[in-house]
Amino acid sequence: MVSIPTTPPSCSVPNDVHRDGLPLIHGENLSRSFQAKEPVVAVNGLTFGIAEAQVTAIIGESGSGKSTMLRLIYGLLEPDEGEVRYRGWRVPNPREKLIPGHDAMRMVSQGFDDLNTYANVWDNVASQLPNTDLAVKFSRTEATLHRLRIAHLTKQRIADLSGGEKQRVAIARALVREPEVLLMDEPFNQVDASFRETLQRDIRHIVDETGLTVVLVSHDPAEVLSMADQLIVLRHGHLVAADEPALLYRQPPDSYTARLLAKSNILTNAEASALGIITDATTVIVHPEWLSLEESPHASFHVVDIQFKGFYQVVAVQDTSLSLQVIVSSVTDLRKGMRVSVRIKRFHTNDAS
Incomplete structure (x- = not known):
């Protein structure tokens, strides 16, 4: 387990005061709206906690605010109200950080926009590390590729890979820099059903082995029931429930959660x-x-x-x-x-x- 820092992190907010006794990631009274013809409320009054070294899945119907919540956690969006804290320190919003996104976190989005399509797998992953120590760069890249079961694709171009293989490369790119938190938006969307369970088991193994914290969004609760330690259920931007998957399945707190998890x-x-x-x-x-x-x-x-x-x-x-x-x-x-x-x-x- 990583000890709680006594000094502000490198991406700290000026004049912020550390808050003790909070979970690893703590959101308090989070609200965010978007302007369209009429204002659209994406999330409203969210208060939640995410534990360290666990897999937390954010689930809900389309438009429930899942992806917005993930981006608020990472610091890609500024909340209209409320705040997100990581290890007791406030997560800076895009106006407060030159390159948005918390330094201890990495995000894998639904698309593969970050991948260099015509570079090979090795270069896509290794490019995330500096050249200050080439031996470390080589060993860490190699270890990450093996961990994600894509070492055999080292020389393959991204353009020639399947959707599931691209997803593994995207995750490897995020993990090679050894973040404390991995955020994933619909990580199994482009993974064939036959490979989905293998990828889920690999992510679960990485969490258990390294103490990584994973927060992911899924439109299909069945995808995450077996791998998540905690589910956060959203509806119309509001928090409906948050608990262990088995408990929410057997004793759903409302009809919405029951339909979502078990039809x-x-x-x-x-x-x-x-x-x-x-x-x-x-x-x-x-x-x-x-x-x-x-x-x-x-x-x-x-x-x-x-x-x-x-x-x-x-x-x-x-x-x-x-x-x-x-x-x-x-x-x-x-x-x-x-x-x-x-x-x-x-x-x-x-x-x-």
């Missing part, structure tokens, strides 16, 4: 009662895998759609007033139009809409 069935009290759930709660959350189906000729529900997903199926059933999504094993013999009874194996109650 849940959100039931009113009356709908839940019709399914045999007796509760005083106004909202009942039932994940698709918390339901089971059984053929029953006289049941009120019937199968309206079946989506084959490999080892499981997503089955849509409905009766006269209610539609449900159910996840069942692929070995289950179901057909469109089949009458089925629905059994609730588990549910979560919540009074939030």
Whole structure:
């Protein structure tokens, strides 16, 4: 673990006063708007903490403020209100720093604008280090390429690489300078599904091995459930929830989080009662895998759609007033139009809409 500095960092804000007892990255009452035909509020009143040596994923629907939050953390945007602090010191905004971006952080954006398209992989990564010590430059570049599993691409031009390979080079460029924090905006967008899990495991291994702190944005929560230590959930620029992925999945604090993480069935009290759930709660959350189906000729529900997903199926059933999504094993013999009874194996109650 890196000790908290007693003197201001090189990119400190003049006359700033250190604040003790904060998480590694602390945002307080952050707000930011953009001017269009009418002002667009990207984030509003965000207060959050990000722990050191962990992977934190910022998730939410499109337009929820995820990328804006990431850029506020890095210092690429100036907040309209509030502040971001890193190790207790305020992160300088673009007006306060000649080259925006905190010195202890590096960002990998969605595109590959920083990559030199017609240079090879080695030069793209090595170019981030000075020539003051060529032995160190060589050894650190080589180690970073091996860590990202791209040492075999050393002589390949960036223009000849796949999207997933370019992503690894972009991450290597960021890591070769040994930052304390790596920020990534939609890092798996251009990575094929077959390589996504490998890249996630490699990032997770780097965090565990080096103590790197990773903050990433994802539009697909399923991408980050297995690798993140903490999720920050945004909606319309507001903080909805922040906790461990497993806890938020099993006990979502509201319907928005439940739909985002599990595409849940959100039931009113009356709908839940019709399914045999007796509760005083106004909202009942039932994940698709918390339901089971059984053929029953006289049941009120019937199968309206079946989506084959490999080892499981997503089955849509409905009766006269209610539609449900159910996840069942692929070995289950179901057909469109089949009458089925629905059994609730588990549910979560919540009074939030």
